[in-house]
Amino acid sequence: MDPASPAPRRRAAAALGLLLLAAAAGAVLLLRRPPSGPPPDIVLFVWDTCRADRLSALGHGRPTSPWLEEFAREGVLFERCFTPAPWTAPAHASLFTGLLPSNHGLRVGRGDRVRREVPLLAETLAARGYETVGVSANPHVSAVTGLDRGFRTFTKAWEGKGRKTRAEETAEAVRRTLEPILVGGRKPLFLFVNFLDPHMPHAPAAEPVAAVRTPEATEADLEAARGLSPELDLTLPFGGLPLGEGEVRGLRVLYDADVRTADAETGALLRWLRERGVGGDALVAVASDHGEALGEHGHVGHRLSIHEEVLRVPLAVRWPGRFDGGRRCGAMVSLMDLYPLLLEAAGAGVPAGNGADARVLSEEEVEGRVLLAEHGPNHAFLQAVKGMFPSLRDEAFEPVRWMFQAARRRGEGGERKLLRISRSDGAGGPWTAVRTELYDTTADPGEARDLLKVGGPSDAAEARALEALLPAPTMPVLTR
Numbered sequence: 001m002d003p004a005s006p007a008p009r010r011r012a013a014a015a016l017g018l019l020l021l022a023a024a025a026g027a028v029l030l031l032r033r034p035p036s037g038p039p040p041d042i043v044l045f046v047w048d049t050c051r052a053d054r055l056s057a058l059g060h061g062r063p064t065s066p067w068l069e070e071f072a073r074e075g076v077l078f079e080r081c082f083t084p085a086p087w088t089a090p091a092h093a094s095l096f097t098g099l100l101p102s103n104h105g106l107r108v109g110r111g112d113r114v115r116r117e118v119p120l121l122a123e124t125l126a127a128r129g130y131e132t133v134g135v136s137a138n139p140h141v142s143a144v145t146g147l148d149r150g151f152r153t154f155t156k157a158w159e160g161k162g163r164k165t166r167a168e169e170t171a172e173a174v175r176r177t178l179e180p181i182l183v184g185g186r187k188p189l190f191l192f193v194n195f196l197d198p199h200m201p202h203a204p205a206a207e208p209v210a211a212v213r214t215p216e217a218t219e220a221d222l223e224a225a226r227g228l229s230p231e232l233d234l235t236l237p238f239g240g241l242p243l244g245e246g247e248v249r250g251l252r253v254l255y256d257a258d259v260r261t262a263d264a265e266t267g268a269l270l271r272w273l274r275e276r277g278v279g280g281d282a283l284v285a286v287a288s289d290h291g292e293a294l295g296e297h298g299h300v301g302h303r304l305s306i307h308e309e310v311l312r313v314p315l316a317v318r319w320p321g322r323f324d325g326g327r328r329c330g331a332m333v334s335l336m337d338l339y340p341l342l343l344e345a346a347g348a349g350v351p352a353g354n355g356a357d358a359r360v361l362s363e364e365e366v367e368g369r370v371l372l373a374e375h376g377p378n379h380a381f382l383q384a385v386k387g388m389f390p391s392l393r394d395e396a397f398e399p400v401r402w403m404f405q406a407a408r409r410r411g412e413g414g415e416r417k418l419l420r421i422s423r424s425d426g427a428g429g430p431w432t433a434v435r436t437e438l439y440d441t442t443a444d445p446g447e448a449r450d451l452l453k454v455g456g457p458s459d460a461a462e463a464r465a466l467e468a469l470l471p472a473p474t475m476p477v478l479t480r
Contacts, residue, residue, distance in 0.1 A: 039346050040319070041189040041282035042125070043273065044338070046095075047262045048088060048138050049199040049302065051291025052081070052312040053445075054259055062212040064259045067267030068286060068316060073326040075284070075318025076363060080415075082408070083290045083335045084357070084373050086302045086310035088140040091289035091335070092147055092194075096121040098339035098355030101374055102474055106145060110380035111478035113146045119351045121339060122150030122190065128348040131187040135174045137165040137196035151192070153177060158196075167197045167265035174269055182276045188346070189278060193269070197262040198292065200230040200301070202254035204261055212256040217249045225250030231388075232300045248295040255294060281320055283345045285338055288313040296446065306373050306404045306419060307447050317361065319345065329363040332410050334371050337361040365410070370469050373406040377424055380478060401425060402434060403473040407466040414442030416451075418466035422473040431473050438463040 052058050055065040057072055058079060085091040089109030090101035097118055101107040105115040114120060122132040134141075134151040137158055141147045148154040157173040158165045174193055181189070197204070203226055213222075224247045243251070266286065273279045291310040293299035302310045313335060317323040336358035340350050344360060359366060378400045385397060401423050408417040421434040438451040438459055451459040 039128070039130075039188045041191070041278050042130070042342055042345060043189075043191045043270070043279065043282050043284045044193070044342070045266050045284075045286045046092070046192070046194045047198055047259070047266070047286070047288045047314070048141075048194055048196045049290060049292045050259055050262070050288035050314060051198075051309050052079075052288075052314045053309070054256055055314055057316070058314065060256075062214070062256050064212055064256045065263045065314075066260075067263045068314070071267070071270075071284075071286065071318060072316050072328075074324060075316055076323040076325070076327045076329055078315040078317070078329045078331070078333055078361075080330055080332045081287070081313055081315035081335060082311050082332070082371050082373065083288070083313050084371075086290045086306055086373070086375050086404075088138055088289055089145045089147070090375070092141050093120075093145075094336050094357075095287075095289065095339060096147065098336050098350065098358035100357045100372060102471065103357060105477060106147075107375075107476040108378060108380045108478070109140050109145050112476050114149075118354060120147070120150045121342065122192070124150070124343060124348050124351060125190045125346055126150050126152060128346050129187055130190040130346060131181060132190045132192075133177060133181065134192045135170060135177055136192075136194040137167075137170045138194050138199070141194050153181070164199065164201060164203075165196055167195050167261045170195050171265045171269045171272075175272060178273075178276075182278065189282075190342075190346075191273075191278070193266075195262040195266065197258040197265075198255060198288075199258075200228060200232065200292075202226060202228070202251070202258055204254055204257035208257035208260040208264075209253065212260055213253050214249070217253045218246065221246040221250035222253060223250070225254050228300075230301075242298075243295060243300060251300070252294050255292065283317070283319040283323075283342065285318075285342075286314065286316045287335060287338065288315075289335070303375070303378065304399045304402075304404075306375060306406045308417075308441060308445055311373050311406065317341075327363065331363060331365040332369060332371060332408070332415065333361060334358060368409065370407055370409045370466070372470065374404065376403045377401050377475065379426060380476070398423070403431075405470050405473065407469050408441065409466065411462075414440055416462050416466065417441045417447075418463055418470075420467060420470055424473065424475060427475045436463065436467065438466075 054060050056063050057065045057068045083091050084094045085101050090107050093104050093106040093114050097104045104118050106112055126132045132151045134154045155173050155177045157170045270279055290302050292302050293309050296309050297307050299305045339358050340355050341361040382400045403422045405420045417439045419437040422431045423434050424431050439447045
């Protein structure tokens with residue numbers, strides 16, 4: 001064909017148009033980024049098990065997060081951030097890959113792993129020239145689950161303690177680890193810190209308890225709550241005694257106090273980092289992997305629920321020139337959106353196959369976006385739970401066999417969230433439906449009114465549309 005004919009000219013013009021669009025998009029991206037220069041230090045704090053609605057920075061009535069409120073005045077506070085999983089190992093793996101648990105492979109944390117061909121955040125940043133340092137107070141974020149992959153230096157802050165590691169001990173482990181690294185001529189730093197304080201069991205010091213204590217909480221309530229086991233989320237559904245009102249009151253006070261402790265130690269640690277040249281121009285993010293039920297919907301803990309109290313998490317980011325100015329963002333975003341943002345800050349591309357379930361964190365609402373969450377089945381826990389209650393009938397352990405899935409999106413009528421629970425006896429077995437629920441999380445954030453029971457035809461149609469977006473339930477693949 002004659003190259004001067006109309007068809008090749010149209011193809012050439014289209015190609016040129018695409019190149020110009022790409023160049024324009026790149027120019028916009030460059031304009032949104034901070035001034036050019038060396039890649040920034042990146043600091044990522046995760047307050048393990050911290051739910052968003054218990055933060056004073058996000059409207060809670062007790063002063064649980066005074067430092068975060070100050071930090072947010074220098075950055076951007078995201079009011080509607082959601083985790084893709086209500087459990088430490090899969091949520092961290094999603095944060096480190098930009099993938100849902102069923103896509104990265106680490107779903108239970110009992111013998112499963114992120115697939116070897118899927119690089120983790122620290123690996124990509126290390127290849128980009130970063131000094132990668134991880135300090136974790138949670139044993140589920142370590143070599144036990146393979147989440148230490150890519151960290152040149154990884155410190156187990158819990159080692160040798162035989163109890164939950166307190167925030168001040170975690171912060172001290174960070175200082176001890178970084179002292180020889182923060183010297184002249186160093187590489188850019190990627191620091192990841194997991195604080196475990198909001199996780200049970202709760203034993204906060206007197207000062208934070210006094211700061212957040214409610215008038216109706218008695219000493220007996222607090223003492224009863226201090227004795228609650230971190231396995232309560234499993235023992236309650238499977239024959240454990242229900243919590244009394246006093247225990248719930250005490251649990252909520254102690255939880256708030258532990259959140260305040262993590263808040264204070266994070267602020268102190270960031271000041272220490274700034275004194276040593278880290279933090280001023282760094283990208284600093286404060287987030288949580290998942291939340292915690294504190295008596296809502298008959299649950300305590302986070303392993304057998306995907307209600308709002310375990311899915312909505314805090315997220316605050318400060319990156320001068322991009323996320324600054326003390327803005328509050330009401331856009332619906334995912335915890336996973338941090339993953340491509342951190343890589344962008346480092347000047348690193350997202351590895352092929354990663355980031356498919358995330359978008360670069362933005363303050364702009366993505367019209368029609370659907371956020372998914374999932375967890376289970378927890379068959380790996382079945383024998384341990386049965387050992388706690390050997391006299392119970394097998395039917396009592398049904399929730400261990402369930403896969404929990406959620407899909408949410410925002411429309412003209414507010415935010416709708418679908419919950420679907422499916423059941424399987426094990427690998428290769430059929431899946432059966434347990435129940436499906438639909439909630440208006442704008443008007444009903446406590447998820448008290450199932451719209452499939454009290455709503456109308458439009459609600460049923462929305463439920464069908466959201467359910468069609470959920471992937472088919474699958475079993476975790478345990479490698480050992």
